[in-house]
Structures are given as structure tokens and as C-alpha cells.
Amino acid sequence: MREGTCSGCGxxxxxxxxxxxxxxxxxxxxxxxxxxxxxxxxxxxEKISVVDGSVCARCKTRAEATGAADFPICKGVPLCPxxxxxxxxxxxxxxxxxxxxxxxxxxAVALVHGRKYFHAGRVMYAGERLVEQxxxxxxxxxxxxxxxxxxxxxxxxxxxxxAALRIGDVVTAQKALQAHDAGHYETSGDSQEVSALWNRATxxxxxxxxxxxxEGQPGKAEEAEALMRQASAxxxxxxxxxxxxxxFEAGSAFDRKDYDRFLAISEGIWKAQPDSAxxxxxxxxxxxxxxxxxxxxxxxxxxEEMMGKAQQLSHGDHAAQQSxxxxxxxxKYRMDTREIINKQEYDRxxxxxxxxx
Amino acid sequence: MFFIPGFVVSLVTFPGxxxxxxxxxFFCKLFRLAVFxxxxxxxxxxxxxxxxxTTDNFRALxxxxxxxxxxxxxxxxxxxxxxxxxxxxxxxDDPLAYFFYWLGLSIGMHxxxxxxxxxxxxxxxxDLAKKGxxxxxxxxxxxAVLHVLNFARVIWADLGYGIxxxxxxxxxxxxxxxxx
Numbered sequence: 001m002r003e004g005t006c007s008g009c010g011x012x013x014x015x016x017x018x019x020x021x022x023x024x025x026x027x028x029x030x031x032x033x034x035x036x037x038x039x040x041x042x043x044x045x046e047k048i049s050v051v052d053g054s055v056c057a058r059c060k061t062r063a064e065a066t067g068a069a070d071f072p073i074c075k076g077v078p079l080c081p082x083x084x085x086x087x088x089x090x091x092x093x094x095x096x097x098x099x100x101x102x103x104x105x106x107x108a109v110a111l112v113h114g115r116k117y118f119h120a121g122r123v124m125y126a127g128e129r130l131v132e133q134x135x136x137x138x139x140x141x142x143x144x145x146x147x148x149x150x151x152x153x154x155x156x157x158x159x160x161x162x163a164a165l166r167i168g169d170v171v172t173a174q175k176a177l178q179a180h181d182a183g184h185y186e187t188s189g190d191s192q193e194v195s196a197l198w199n200r201a202t203x204x205x206x207x208x209x210x211x212x213x214x215e216g217q218p219g220k221a222e223e224a225e226a227l228m229r230q231a232s233a234x235x236x237x238x239x240x241x242x243x244x245x246x247x248f249e250a251g252s253a254f255d256r257k258d259y260d261r262f263l264a265i266s267e268g269i270w271k272a273q274p275d276s277a278x279x280x281x282x283x284x285x286x287x288x289x290x291x292x293x294x295x296x297x298x299x300x301x302x303x304e305e306m307m308g309k310a311q312q313l314s315h316g317d318h319a320a321q322q323s324x325x326x327x328x329x330x331x332k333y334r335m336d337t338r339e340i341i342n343k344q345e346y347d348r349x350x351x352x353x354x355x356x357x
Numbered sequence: 358m359f360f361i362p363g364f365v366v367s368l369v370t371f372p373g374x375x376x377x378x379x380x381x382x383f384f385c386k387l388f389r390l391a392v393f394x395x396x397x398x399x400x401x402x403x404x405x406x407x408x409x410x411t412t413d414n415f416r417a418l419x420x421x422x423x424x425x426x427x428x429x430x431x432x433x434x435x436x437x438x439x440x441x442x443x444x445x446x447x448x449x450d451d452p453l454a455y456f457f458y459w460l461g462l463s464i465g466m467h468x469x470x471x472x473x474x475x476x477x478x479x480x481x482x483x484d485l486a487k488k489g490x491x492x493x494x495x496x497x498x499x500x501a502v503l504h505v506l507n508f509a510r511v512i513w514a515d516l517g518y519g520i521x522x523x524x525x526x527x528x529x530x531x532x533x534x535x536x537x
């Protein structure tokens with residue numbers, strides 16, 4: 001390391017710490033003094049840092065050790081050949097490259113491993129958009145997929161429950177809600193909306209259940225009909241409730257012994273549901289009533305035809321078949337005796353009071 | 358606001374520091390600037406640094422200074438996107454997803470350029486902007502906002518930025534994908 005002497009104060013120090021002004025060397029404090037003096041004279045001095053080329057500025061290697069007098073000045077500083085090479089093309093460390101490669105591999109693994117999440121997310125967002133557009137029926141299958149992958153997701157299960165409740169699919173909504181932390185959610189706008197929907201739906205279903213119970217009791221058909229109407233009005237999204245109303249209307253008409261009305265309603269149900277064994281059986285019952293009160297054999301013939309259709313339609317459904325069998329027995333009695341009695345009375349007289357389904 | 362020493366934050370989010378310095382180095386090499394020293398990570402007040410030559414090339418100055426902001430933001434979005442669905446939306450306990458989310462947030466937290474880098478750009482940009490340099494014009498509001506955010510680090514603006522990029526970015530990506 002070369003040394004120099006300050007032209008101002010005579011200080012001897014490494015030459016790299018000096019400044020050159022008008023061809024003379026100055027230490028830093030003296031260089032400031034020279035600048036101030038020149039400024040007072042209205043002059044501006046050219047002040048340059050002195051570079052000591054005998055030592056590499058980075059690695060401190062002495063030039064004489066490499067056989068050179070001075071190292072070349074590169075980017076304003078003296079640098080040995082190794083450092084020159086290094087600063088011009090600083091290499092990325094091996095560990096950095098290895099880490100980057102490792103990260104990329106991990107990222108690829110995460111992307112492959114996360115395919116099912118991406119799919120679930122995609123269908124969830126698509127379902128969310130459909131829900132926002134009020135296309136609940138189309139949203140349900142997509143949201144079912146998302147909820148299947150992530151039942152603990154508030155968003156997926158609330159969206160599914162909401163969409164399902166909006167189309168009257170209470171079973172799907174119940175499954176989604178129960179699968180999520182036993183129905184517990186953080187309070188949010190969505191959870192409150194679903195909760196309100198759920199409460200409305202379950203209140204309506206309770207009324208519908210009660211209506212079904214009442215319908216089986218003698219003289220309660222009108223009350224049952226009124227309850228079912230209330231249930232349907234409270235939860236119009238569930239089409240089955242509205243569909244059930246005519247059956248309850250028919251029950252009321254039967255209770256009032258208004259067999260013309262009973263027949264008209266039953267004809268309407270059959271027209272609306274030509275594949276339903278229940279509807280066929282109901283019409284057979286109404287025709288049997290008409291035969292019983294009028295004695296017109298055409299009603300009997302039609303009643304027997306409809307009963308045959310009911311049996312055909314219930315084929316393969318054990319519960320429906322049992323129900324049709326029970327009903328057929330009563331209708332035969334109704335037409336053979338031309339006496340109209342309800343099920344309870346029939347059970348009391350001929351089945352030892354034992355209720356049948 | 359609770360106080361956590363800077364070195365603890367740096368330790369917990371060290372990948373972000375490394376990516377930040379690697380981004381500086383990448384742009385230095387891209388613009389062929391001499392690099393005198395690099396520290397990718399250390400436990401201390403300055404968790405990492407790249408010492409490079411000064412330049413009159415504003416493009417080089419801009420990208421070397423702002424580079425980490427661009428690279429860290431992009432990587433934060435990539436890694437958080439890979440983990441966003443299981444962690445945030447689907448609530449699935451997947452360790453790999455949590456690892457990627459930590460990685461993404463760590464990188465995002467160190468996106469802000471240092472005050473020195475911003476000052477270097479801020480010193481030169483106004484004159485160049487007056488001369489119609491588009492990059493300088495664009496850089497002025499960006500650097501101003503980043504300066505403010507840099508000061509707001511004391512109230513965890515860096516973490517807030519990481520979270521914002523790591524959540525809003527993936528949401529935007531997936532919502533766009535859902536529309537296709």
C-alpha cells in the first residue's frame with residue numbers, strides 16, 4: 001500500500017485516502033479547507049479521489065505480489081484480474097441455483113398434488129357465479145363436487161346449502177351443513193342467510209309433516225289441507241309441497257263427502273302425474289266413491305281399470321305395492337257393499353283395529 | 358401495533374430476503390453492471406445487500422432498484438396461488454400447501470425496495486421525466502407510493518402487502534378461470 005504526504009498539514013497516510021487538487025495531494029480535512037478558500041475567492045476547485053492501484057480494492061491483494069506495479073482501474077477502483085472477472089460476471093451461487101431448482105420441483109409437485117383442489121376451486125367459483133345469477137339448479141351439481149372435496153370449507157358448504165335450499169332440496173342442504181363441523185359456521189352474511197333459509201324450510205317441513213299426520217286422522221283432512229297450504233306458501237321453493245296440496249284437497253273433499261269434487265281433483269292429479277301409482281290409486285278411490293253413491297257401473301269399471309294401472313305403476317316398488325294392495329282391498333269393499341268408510345273404520349272392522357300402512 | 362425485532366422477521370421470512378437480493382443481482386447482470394459484493398442473507402440490521410456500480414442508464418437504475426418489487430411480487434403470487442385454495446377457500450390441512458403459503462408470504466413481504474434504491478431513482482427521475490422519458494414518468498408515482506409503504510413497514514405494511522398479493526392475486530386468477 002502506497003503512502004502519501006498531505007501538502008497542507010504534512011500528514012503521512014495511505015495514498016488512497018487523499019484527494020488531488022491542482023496536482024497536489026491533500027488529506028480530507030485539508031481538501032475541505034482548500035475548497036472553502038477557493039469558494040471565498042469565487043472559484044471552484046476540481047477535486048479528485050486518489051486511487052492507489054498497488055492494492056486490489058476488493059481482495060486487498062498487493063500488485064507487487066503478482067508481479068505488476070499497479071492493478072488496472074476498473075469501474076473506478078483498482079482490481080486484480082480475479083476480482084475484475086468476478087465483478088463483471090458475478091456468479092449465482094450453487095446453493096442458490098440448487099434452491100431454485102428445488103423450489104421449481106416442489107412447485108411442480110404442488111401443482112400436480114393440488115389438481116383436485118384447483119378443480120374443486122374452479123367448480124366452486126363457477127357455482128358461486130351461478131348462485132349469484134340465481135341459477136341454483138345448475139349450481140348444485142358443481143357445488144356438490146366442491147363440497148365433496150372440501151366439506152370443511154365454509155364457502156363451499158354454505159353455497160351448496162343455499163343453492164339446494166333455493167330449489168327445495170332440503171336433503172342435500174342438510175347433508176352439506178351436517179358434514180361441515182356438525183353444522184357450525186363462523187357468523188357471516190352467508191351463514192346468516194343460509195340459517196334463515198334453513199329455518200324457513202324446516203318450519204315448513206314440520207307443518208307438512210303435521211299435515212300428513214292429521215290427514216290420516218278422521219275428520220282432520222281440512223285442517224291438514226290448511227297446514228299443507230301454509231307449508232307450501234312458506235317454502236314455495238319446494239315444489240313437492242305444492243304438488244301435495246291436491247292430495248290434501250281431495251282428502252278434504254272425501255271428508256265432506258263431496259265426491260264430485262273428490263273425483264274432479266283426483267282427475268286433475270292423474271292428468272298432472274300420469275306416471276304416479278298414487279295418483280292412479282287416488283282416482284280409482286274417487287271413482288269407487290262415485291259408484292258407491294250413484295250405482296253407475298261405468299264408475300266401477302273405470303275404478304277397476306285405474307286400480308289395475310296403479311298396480312302396474314307400483315311394480316318394482318315394494319312399499320308402493322303394499323300400499324296399493326291395502327287400498328285395493330278397501331276399494332273392493334267400497335264397491336261391493338256401496339258403503340263408503342274411511343281407513344280407520346275399515347281397520348277397526350276388518351283388521352282388528354290394527355292400523356295398516 | 359406490536360413490535361418484533363427486524364432480525365426475527367428476517368429470520369422467519371428469510372426466503373424473501375434471498376429472493377430480493379437475487380433479483381437485484383439478476384438485474385445487475387442483465388444490465389451488465391459490475392457487482393462488487395453480494396450478501397444474500399445475514400442476521401443483522403441489513404439482512405442482505407448487493408453493492409454494484411453506479412450507472413447513468415436510467416433503465417438499469419430503475420430495474421435494478423425496482424426489480425425485487427417485480428420479482429418478489431410475481432413469485433409471491435405464484436406460490437400463494439398454488440396454496441391459496443386448500444389454505445383459504447377449501448380449508449384443507451395440507452402441509453405442502455401451508456409451506457407454499459409461508460414461502461409466498463415471505464417472498465411477498467420483502468418485495469418493497471430499500472429506501473436507498475428508491476432514493477437513487479427519485480434523484481434522477483424528475484429531470485428525465487421533464488425530458489419525456491416514459492419510464493421516468495411511470496417511476497415517479499410508483500416510487501412515491503413505495504417510499505410511503507417503506508415507511509409504513511413499522512405498521513406491517515410489508516406483511517399487509519404480502520397478504521394482499523397472496524390473497525387478492527389468487528382470487529382474481531381463479532375467478533377469471535371460473536369464467537372461462
